[in-house]
Amino acid sequence: MKMRALTLPIVAGLAAAGISPATAQELAIGLKSEATSMDPQFHQLSTNIQVAKNIFEALTTQDAVQKVTPGLAESWEAIDDTTWRFNLREGVTFHDGSEFTARDVIYSFCRIPLVQNSPSPFTIYSAGIADMTAEDDHTLTITTKATNPLLPTELWSLAIVSADTLGAEEEITYGPDGTCEGMGEVPQAPAFNSPDVAVGTGPYKLETYTRGSEVVLSRFDEYWGGTPDWERVVMRPITSDGPRVAALLAGDVDMIESPPIQDLPRIEDAGLKVVDALSNRVIYLHMQQLEDAPGISGTDGENPLLDPRVREAISLSINRDAIVERIMGGYAVAAGELLPPPMFGTSERPVDPYDPERAKELLAEAGYPDGFSITLGTPNDRYINDEQVAQAVAQMLAQIGIDTRVDASTASQFFSRRNDLEFPIYMAGWGASSGDMSSPLKSLVATYDPDTGMGPTNAGRYSNPEMDALLLEAMSTIDDTKRDRMLQEAETMVLNDYGIIPLHYEQTVWAMKPNLSYEPRVDQYTMATKVEPASE
């Protein structure tokens, strides 16, 4: 470290001149937010997951476009609707040298419900597993409670920890919801701050974790997938945008995630590289479908949004291309669906055209020739340029006679108020972590029902029973072709009814030194394992 401080000015100078330093063995990454724990089963949050993914692996992995590929499981098959057999990879060792077997998998799944104080537990994935048995050390059978075609996708989220390291007994028997036997004393999340406990099978080992400051990883030489590229990886949280860009320009870090779009020309002028990719996050408008929606005036107490013609008018009044070009600086793509095609379940539906004349006609047909007044809720620090986008939408709505007031607040307030149904219309975003259409459909537009867990984020309370039925059927269909078609159909039903209005897909941006390359990921994760020295 001492050497680094002394040579820093020189290194920075070299980088600015576009010459790579001779020792490209260390990689420093500036992250937008900090991982709250090194326990991969503690907090289900992308910030934590992207760091954990360097240290821990799962049975399956997802590539840059969220296609499911083998991970610690070499192959798998669905034996019947609820039974799956996984063939585990042989010759895999944990960082402390112990061998990876089916027992570790069972232990890992058993531990999930036993993790205390989790702000957002992983049980939403593990709860559906009825039983797990090891036929031998490298063959595992998983039985699910209900048909779950997404099991291999979801398994990616469930990190495998070492049963031996964490002090399990020789014999572990699976039981659902925390009733496993032979678990021993289960270490809790704070213990994982120590490299002796945070032991995985991933390409990098945890070296130190200094809260607020940095996570240091070092190369795991015995990694089954080949020697990793970097001897040492430092991940530093730099939460403010400006300083994060400055750290890259100054050469403190080699790569940063989410540079502000406004700064990209500067970064490129400095000879640095910018890569971007379409993300799985769609920004959408949701409209309240209850009789007594708040924040609407000029309609004699009626909720005009109940009329599909009004919803269509809103969609037609929005010039998505202008938003993408002027506000998003070209780093977004106008959206016609809830997930960018060609992801699973998309139908390549064209983007709604910008047609304010037709929108006015529709409003008149619906009985609102003079429009009405409405409040548009939006967060102002959650999505890329969110408030500006909302302002633009408000102006476009005003053009067709819908007098729109923007109510922007910080994310923590916005989400609370939204969930209390305070907004007649709101703008928000949805990233489909599974990369599958069932995710936005289930959360955003399925009928809100706490008993079945459907529609949890449907704060517009849109309801379409026909779509619900089709979605439920799709969610229990193992056959991919059939499921794809059903999801497409369900999505089309909602969009034809203008139950939700997609605006654009965000693009995720990374900036780095010219001697690095990173394959941009749809899931927006920044993973050291995927950063490579550029081949020139």
Add this chain to the structure above:
Amino acid sequence: MIVYLVRRLGQSLLALVAMAILVFIGVYFIGNPVDVLINPEATQADIIATTERLGLDKPLYQQFGIFVMNALQGDLGTSFVYGRPALDIILERLPATMELALVALLLSVGIGIPLGVWAGLRPYSIAGRSIMGGSLLGFSLPNFWQGMLLILIFAVILGWLPAGGRGETTEFLGLQVSFLTLDGLSHLILPAINLALFKMSLIIRLARANTREVCLQDYVKFARAKGLSGRRVVLVHVLKNIMIPVVTIIGLELGSMVAFAIVTETVFAWPGMGKLLIDSINLLDRPVIVAYLMLTVLIIVAINLLVDVIYSLLDPRIRLSEMNG
């Protein structure tokens, strides 16, 4: 002295209680932490379970009651985000902030007083006027912008110093400090300057005004008439007498530097308490916010008490027992 101290402690306690109530109510109205913490894919049942586990389903007065009961036993709650005691998390960050604040204080005193005295002795000289002009800048430029400018000049353009972070730390008296290594020092300089500039300007202006005032006093004139060297007059007679207001300000400002180095810490990604507070507010980590503010009140109260004691040492005319606290 004892009576005075007891009375002061009583007041401090009152301030602490008032703060607890205000903060607790304030934080309660910001928003629902579960909405921020939980994964968006979670179902309604998961959300209810998490709400119950965090005790957020109870009415406000009950939550406050539980908080007070635990606080009396030294437990300020468990962080929603980290799942560990809030106080531990804050104390972990305290050394970084303390170090930064102390270095900034040294800088502002070490540079501010000599410059201020100089400007006070020669108020109409070019040097005197430039110092005052400079201090005006230090006052009026926003802290955040100043920090960014420092980074731009020294880190990005010149490449002399790192743009942020804490660098290498070593253990010193059981604490992690960065001023003992070259790498640590290089990380410390810019944030310390950023934090010091405003205080430095304040001290310069204060020292100058007092120097001018003191220079007109009879004892200074007498000392000069006695034929003492200019150096001795300044160092002994002037300096000692301008120190009382300066010490007051230093005391108050140290408190605010420790408690509110937030902007500097955010700009320089300095892993101190201020950055923790901002992160916690964004995540609505209520226990950490409350514990942080309680601790801050405690620190400021303690520093003020200390300042009063130092007064009496500097000026024998001041007797603490005579003060109407």
